[in-house]
Amino acid sequence: MSQVIASAVSQNSKISVDARPSQGTNRNVSEVINGKTEIAYIQNWTANKIRQNEKPFNNLKYQPHQVFHLYDLAWFLATANNGWKSVKDIKVNSNVSPTPNGSGTAEMLEHALSFVSDDYKRSSVSYGDQASAMSEGRLDVGAATYVNLSTEPGWLQQMKSTVNLRVLNWPKKTVEKLEADPAIVISDIDMSQFDNYAYKPKTLSTPTLAYNFIVREDHDYDTLYSFLETLWTQRKKLQKQTKLLTPMATRDAWVKNAYADFPFHPAAADFYEEKGLWSKEFERGKTNKKSSQ
Structure with a gap:
């Protein structure tokens, strides 16, 4: 997904974007704050x-600012x-x-489970090994996800073909507490x-991680604005490269699940105001002086 975004911006603007593998959202914060990466994604738990x-995010040297929403992973x-x-x-x-x-x-799922029970045995099984562990009686409950609430990853499809997989719902009172x-x-x-599925509820209410890109508070205004403007003009073409970016063709997807009380970079705030997407519930970061770069 990031490679497609990088290519779309690089080929249609004067900005050169290089997409690199991430070592996790916690590490991404450190990379951005220390200037090793200019833009990276995190999720709402980290936010x-x-x-x-x-x-480990106390006393950060710089304030991270959010930029745009990438995708959601609904975990169940x-x-x-x-x-x-x-x-x-x-x-x-x-x-x-x-x-x-x-x-x-x-950490997020363990926290959610604590609203129901703390008495289970904490196992650690890789996604691709969960089905065999269930078949062998070594695992009672595993984790699965829907990308953008609609796409099953390959390892989940493999689980369903191996065992009679049942989706576990969350009690209504627990959902209310989690909300x-x-x-x-x-x-x-x-x-x-x-x-x-051997069993599934009609509607599954489940914890979701919303992944949004962040930059450092002192990120160059003009560069970021140009990045967003270029990506916006290319948004409907992104899905031709990967269906996972199809939601970005929808205007509201860019600010979907914006982090509460977490500032938007001024360039992003101005951009969304121009597009009619800004909400009074959003927080604007301190204004950066526009540069001529």
């Missing part, structure tokens, strides 16, 4: 830690255990892998678009 001045828990329909079915000593240890998603948590985004997903 909340920055907002709350929590370690699944099982091959007959009869299970809810995360409430997780029992004491059940083997649960809320994504592998060390992943950027693990009130500023660190959590909840998505309601129409499950009629997905097939070949």
Whole structure:
């Protein structure tokens, strides 16, 4: 996705953009703050830690500013255990892998599970190995995701073809508590678009990670504005390179799930005002003087 974005901007403007592999959203913050990367994405869980001045993001030298929304990953828990329909079915000593240890998603899902139970056994199974672990009785519950709430990754499709996979829903009262948590985004997903599950609820309400690009507060105004302007003119063509960027053809997708109380870079704020997308609920960063670069 980032490579397609970089190519679209580089080929249609005077800006040269080089997309490089990321070592995770926490690392991305450090890379941006230290000037090793000019623009990178994070997710709302990390954004909340920055907002709350929590370690390891306390006392940052520069204020990260958000720029635009990239995509969403709706994370849910699944099982091959007959009869299970809810995360409430997780029992004491059940083997649960809320994504592998060390992943950027693990901490968020563990936090969500704490609203239901703390008595499970924390397992760590890679995405591609979850199905075999379930078949062998080593794993009761694993994690899965929908990209942009609609696309199943290949490893999830492989899970469904290996075991009778059941989607676990979250209790209504738990969902209400999670929705009130500023660190959590909840998505309601129409499950009629997905097939070949042994069980699925009609609507799945589940924690979601919203990935937005950030820059440092002193990022050059004109360069960033030109970046956004070029990408905007190319937005409908991005899907020809990857369907994962199809949502960017929709205007509102650029500011979807904007982080609350997290400033937009002034160039982005001005750009969205011009496009009629700015909301009074958004926060504008301190105005940077326009440069002639």
